[in-house]
Amino acid sequence: MSASNVSNSPYVIELKDVEKAFHDTGAKTLSGIHLKVNPGEFVFLTGASGSGKTTLLRMIMGLARPTKGEVFVLGKPLNKMGDSARRKLRRNLGIILQDHRLMLSLNVRQNIELPLIWKGLSSDARKKRIEEIVRIMDLTHIVNSSVPTLSGGEKQRVAIARALVGAPKLILADEPTGNLDPPTSRQLVRMLRELRARGSTVLFATHDMSLVRDFGGRVLELVSGRLPADSMPANDQRFKVPEFWSQP
Amino acid sequence: MILRVVWNHFRSRPFSNFLTLVAIAFCLGLLGGFWALSDNLKLLHASKGAAEGEMSVFVDSSLPQEKADAIEKSLRSFPWVGELTLVASSDSIKILKDRFGESLTSNLGDKSLPTTWRVKMKNSVTDKELQSSIDSIRNWEGVIDIDLGGDLWSGDMSKGTAGTLSSWSNLLFLVVFVVVILLVSHITRIAFEASRDDVETLTLMGASKRWIFAPLLVESCIMGLVGSLMGLFITVLFLKYGLPPLSEVLFDKITPIQELSWNALWKILSLGVFASVVGAFLTWPLVASSGPRSS
Numbered sequence: 001m002s003a004s005n006v007s008n009s010p011y012v013i014e015l016k017d018v019e020k021a022f023h024d025t026g027a028k029t030l031s032g033i034h035l036k037v038n039p040g041e042f043v044f045l046t047g048a049s050g051s052g053k054t055t056l057l058r059m060i061m062g063l064a065r066p067t068k069g070e071v072f073v074l075g076k077p078l079n080k081m082g083d084s085a086r087r088k089l090r091r092n093l094g095i096i097l098q099d100h101r102l103m104l105s106l107n108v109r110q111n112i113e114l115p116l117i118w119k120g121l122s123s124d125a126r127k128k129r130i131e132e133i134v135r136i137m138d139l140t141h142i143v144n145s146s147v148p149t150l151s152g153g154e155k156q157r158v159a160i161a162r163a164l165v166g167a168p169k170l171i172l173a174d175e176p177t178g179n180l181d182p183p184t185s186r187q188l189v190r191m192l193r194e195l196r197a198r199g200s201t202v203l204f205a206t207h208d209m210s211l212v213r214d215f216g217g218r219v220l221e222l223v224s225g226r227l228p229a230d231s232m233p234a235n236d237q238r239f240k241v242p243e244f245w246s247q248p
Numbered sequence: 249m250i251l252r253v254v255w256n257h258f259r260s261r262p263f264s265n266f267l268t269l270v271a272i273a274f275c276l277g278l279l280g281g282f283w284a285l286s287d288n289l290k291l292l293h294a295s296k297g298a299a300e301g302e303m304s305v306f307v308d309s310s311l312p313q314e315k316a317d318a319i320e321k322s323l324r325s326f327p328w329v330g331e332l333t334l335v336a337s338s339d340s341i342k343i344l345k346d347r348f349g350e351s352l353t354s355n356l357g358d359k360s361l362p363t364t365w366r367v368k369m370k371n372s373v374t375d376k377e378l379q380s381s382i383d384s385i386r387n388w389e390g391v392i393d394i395d396l397g398g399d400l401w402s403g404d405m406s407k408g409t410a411g412t413l414s415s416w417s418n419l420l421f422l423v424v425f426v427v428v429i430l431l432v433s434h435i436t437r438i439a440f441e442a443s444r445d446d447v448e449t450l451t452l453m454g455a456s457k458r459w460i461f462a463p464l465l466v467e468s469c470i471m472g473l474v475g476s477l478m479g480l481f482i483t484v485l486f487l488k489y490g491l492p493p494l495s496e497v498l499f500d501k502i503t504p505i506q507e508l509s510w511n512a513l514w515k516i517l518s519l520g521v522f523a524s525v526v527g528a529f530l531t532w533p534l535v536a537s538s539g540p541r542s543s
Binding site: 061063084087088089090091093095097101102103104105106110113114115117118162 | 249252253256257443445446448449450451452453454455456457459
């Protein structure tokens with residue numbers, strides 16, 4: 001079934017009674033998850049190791065299917081989309097992981113350029129965007145370096161630049177500060193929060209409670225696969241859904 | 249970008265890639281060498297025919313008159329053709345009976361024999377010229393076979409030297425095709441397995457399967473092309489340094505053809521590249537099921 005034939009969601013992320021169980025044991029990693037995230041929100045997703053943060057993010061990335069319930073991302077129902085459609089949807093996401101996941105065979109510039117190629121941007125447009133993002137991320141001096149020669153912090157900055165260069169509407173960050181020192185971690189959070197002004201939504205998974213305390217805002221806490229705590233449910237947010245969101 | 253990925257694949261496994269190239273080159277070189285030998289055997293055959301000064305072209309008796317006329321006209325157009333005599337099917341049986349007697353030819357019965365054009369060749373004809381003409385005549389519509397010498401239809405000529413060579417040539421072509429496919433498929437699979445982390449990352453970021461497959465396909469094509477060129481080089485070495493001593497043993501007093509025809513050259517190149525593309529596509533199921541799987 002094509003995604004255009006089914007009802008869409010006005011939220012950037014919407015989960016309706018989502019449950020995820022292991023195929024082999026039947027044990028539930030997520031259960032009864034209801035979640036709505038409006039455009040432009042910055043949301044912390046916290047919880048202890050094994051609480052289901054990564055599973056929830058993988059589900060939102062379209063890499064895992066719920067056992068029960070529905071998942072909408074950027075308004076599209078992931079449950080009803082095929083592999084190819086979910087790949088295309090992921091091109092509009094900015095994904096940042098703890099292990100930078102850079103391609104070692106490409107240099108910094110080429111790694112950052114990848115999402116722009118799949119978006120179909122011209123060579124000039126790609127060049128312009130890369131120049132801008134490497135300047136912002138302070139990567140100009142290493143833009144032609146090969147990935148194995150970079151330090152851990154530089155690799156993570158390159159991964160962040162790659163996630164942001166396509167101006168994604170939704171940024172999913174899974175423990176992105178795990179390999180960064182505290183000042184760099186704070187700098188990263190500050191930068192991602194600033195992106196709200198440009199209409200990007202950020203879901204930031206972390207177990208670093210000091211970051212959550214320092215920056216505050218909406219915090220979701222996963223406990224044993226459930227979501228008992230949402231500091232500021234979407235319905236109470238002041239954000240208004242932009243009109244362009246419902247346009248094709 | 250894709251070429252950069254390909255280059256890094258090559259750089260990361262130089263030894264196994266080189267071995268694969270050598271194996272492809274050997275296979276294609278073997279095929280080229282066989283074709284060279286085959287050409288020289290045909291030349292030997294033509295040379296003997298030229299020495300006899302006569303050739304028989306067997307034509308389907310049921311051929312419409314205008315097509316039979318076209319064959320006659322085409323035969324007369326060769327500069328080496330001297331006298332041309334038509335032996336009708338009924339006359340062929342009569343001649344055979346006169347020559348071999350009733351008892352030896354009784355097995356022919358009422359079986360229809362082909363019409364025969366007996367061609368007397370001019371002395372000026374060269375072996376290569378004759379061989380090239382024979383190859384061309386064999387492909388004419390209505391021509392059943394050719395015999396060098398003035399004999400009539402023996403009934404089993406299609407299994408002669410040319411037929412046998414053609415069968416072996418086709419078989420070897422098929423074997424080399426399959427072997428090159430397997431070699432390329434194997435090395436492409438290794439390249440894919442070695443880059444699984446990259447594939448996972450690309451899938452995560454939304455790269456299409458075709459984009460992930462493209463470097464593997466390009467890599468295979470390069471392998472096929474370079475392997476074919478190396479195979480041609482091996483063939484040329486064989487022609488220059490292997491064939492002359494071999495011809496002294498195999499071909500009595502015949503100067504071997506020491507050049508590869510354009511036809512053979514293109515066939516070897518096309519075979520190498522096409523088999524490589526097929527080999528690459530054998531890894532497509534791996535690509536299709538790759539990446540961070542939906543669970």
